[in-house]
Amino acid sequence: MTTGSPWFRPTNGPGPEPIPGDPYAPAEPHAPNEPYAPNEPYAPTEPYVGAELYGAGDPFVPAEPYQGGEPYAQPAAYAPNEPYAPADPYVPADSYTPPSEPYAYEEPASHRGTPQESPYEPPYGAYEAEEPQRDQRGETMPLRALEDVSAPAAEPVSGPGRAERRRAAKGGRGRNRGAPAGTGSSAAASAAEGRPLSRVEARRAARAAKESVGVVASRVVGELFITFGVVMLLFVTYQLWWTNVLAGQETDKAKAQIEDTWATDDDKPEAFEPGKGFAIMYIPKLDVVVPIAEGISKSKVLDKGMVGHYGEGKLKTAMPADKQGNFAVAGHRNTHGEPFRYINQLKPGDPVVVETKSAYYTYEMASILPQTSPSNVSVIDPVPKQSGFKGPGRYITLTTCTPEFTSTYRMIVWGKLVDERPRSKGKPPALVG
Numbered sequence: 001m002t003t004g005s006p007w008f009r010p011t012n013g014p015g016p017e018p019i020p021g022d023p024y025a026p027a028e029p030h031a032p033n034e035p036y037a038p039n040e041p042y043a044p045t046e047p048y049v050g051a052e053l054y055g056a057g058d059p060f061v062p063a064e065p066y067q068g069g070e071p072y073a074q075p076a077a078y079a080p081n082e083p084y085a086p087a088d089p090y091v092p093a094d095s096y097t098p099p100s101e102p103y104a105y106e107e108p109a110s111h112r113g114t115p116q117e118s119p120y121e122p123p124y125g126a127y128e129a130e131e132p133q134r135d136q137r138g139e140t141m142p143l144r145a146l147e148d149v150s151a152p153a154a155e156p157v158s159g160p161g162r163a164e165r166r167r168a169a170k171g172g173r174g175r176n177r178g179a180p181a182g183t184g185s186s187a188a189a190s191a192a193e194g195r196p197l198s199r200v201e202a203r204r205a206a207r208a209a210k211e212s213v214g215v216v217a218s219r220v221v222g223e224l225f226i227t228f229g230v231v232m233l234l235f236v237t238y239q240l241w242w243t244n245v246l247a248g249q250e251t252d253k254a255k256a257q258i259e260d261t262w263a264t265d266d267d268k269p270e271a272f273e274p275g276k277g278f279a280i281m282y283i284p285k286l287d288v289v290v291p292i293a294e295g296i297s298k299s300k301v302l303d304k305g306m307v308g309h310y311g312e313g314k315l316k317t318a319m320p321a322d323k324q325g326n327f328a329v330a331g332h333r334n335t336h337g338e339p340f341r342y343i344n345q346l347k348p349g350d351p352v353v354v355e356t357k358s359a360y361y362t363y364e365m366a367s368i369l370p371q372t373s374p375s376n377v378s379v380i381d382p383v384p385k386q387s388g389f390k391g392p393g394r395y396i397t398l399t400t401c402t403p404e405f406t407s408t409y410r411m412i413v414w415g416k417l418v419d420e421r422p423r424s425k426g427k428p429p430a431l432v433g
Contacts, residue, residue: 240335244338248305248337250305250337255291258278262357272311274300275294275301276294277292277293278357279320280354281354282431283346284351284430284431284433285345286342286345290306290331291306292306293306293308294309295309302330305332305339307340308331317397320396321358321359322394325394326380327394327396327397329398329399332401333400333402333411334405340398340400344413346365346368346413348366350364355423358422359422359423360420360427361420362418362421363415364418366387366388366415367413367414369387369411371409372412374407379410379412383395389414394416394417396415397413398415399412
């Protein structure tokens with residue numbers, strides 16, 4: 001079925017062929033170029049007028065045809081008293097004046113942020129009406145709140161939550177039981193919230209700040225250990241270094257006094273008081289030059305860096321000038337000048353020279369006893385035992401402590417006189433070479 005305006009016709013081309021057997025197909029093909037039959041149900045009441053002007057009786061013809069060429073007439077202004085007249089007459093387009101201020105958009109109240117009463121929740125801003133964003137998987141992302149660049153950024157709210165405050169009020173029970181004093185306590189919560197401490201919180205904070213007896217005791221013990229360590233370090237430094245410095249000064253002074261005494265014209269026999277120097281010992285192999293004083297007093301002789309002569313009581317021994325006997329001396333192996341520290345390095349035949357006011361006495365090392373008891377006084381006998389000497393003679397015995405830095409045992413070195421030279425003849429070959 002074909003419908004349309006009676007003013008227009010379908011295309012002038014041939015119409016579609018009817019489908020065989022279609023009950024609604026027309027009996028004959030449509031002929032668009034012929035006018036409608038009078039009895040055709042869709043024919044207009046009046047025949048179609050094509051090339052001619054509209055007929056007077058045609059219902060679709062306008063009352064008057066358009067008369068072109070007449071200029072557009074400006075409508076008259078409304079009268080002031082006309083009930084529906086506008087406030088101002090019509091203004092032409094070329095006389096339009098823009099407003100003094102641009103139009104300002106005011107955000108609806110429903111889109112504005114709502115102030116929040118809780119200090120733990122940040123305020124919400126207006127939502128931005130923007131095109132939904134999609135992530136890399138193609139899913140639509142939710143809307144995000146607009147950031148107000150004009151307003152300052154809200155500071156993060158710090159402080160314990162409700163559970164932490166409840167736990168702190170109960171004394172820190174729960175998972176914070178092993179935490180240090182003051183951690184998660186009500187005093188810390190009060191300080192974080194900026195409110196003053198209550199009386200209970202102040203007492204608890206003072207109790208937590210007070211150190212326990214164990215902490216104080218451990219601190220005192222630690223300080224004592226540190227002090228003891230410092231004292232020991234100073235003592236070791238004094239023993240190993242400073243005593244040698246002091247002994248060197250004492251030995252230089254003692255040698256000067258001995259040489260001054262020898263320079264006098266006194267021909268009295270050599271008689272020496274305890275602690276007084278009377279000879280000088282040389283051990284060329286060890287580069288040792290040390291004064292010899294009377295006696296073996298630790299404070300008066302040995303600690304001053306000198307070598308002491310066994311010359312008192314039952315331990316009295318011979319002098320170098322005696323025609324027979326054992327000249328025995330003692331000296332430190334460590335600290336206080338340590339003159340006998342390396343006597344264990346002496347070998348048989350190494351010279352040991354003793355200079356007195358009248359002569360030089362040269363001994364040759366004969367044997368060594370590495371270790372013996374301090375009570376073994378037989379090592380300084382006129383004919384020392386374990387020395388290898390078979391009869392009386394003129395011998396020398398050097399005694400010192402061993403092992404090093406201890407006084408548990410004694411080390412003994414023996415020698416035998418091989419040369420006696422007056423001082424007027426000059427130094428012996430052992431010293432000249």
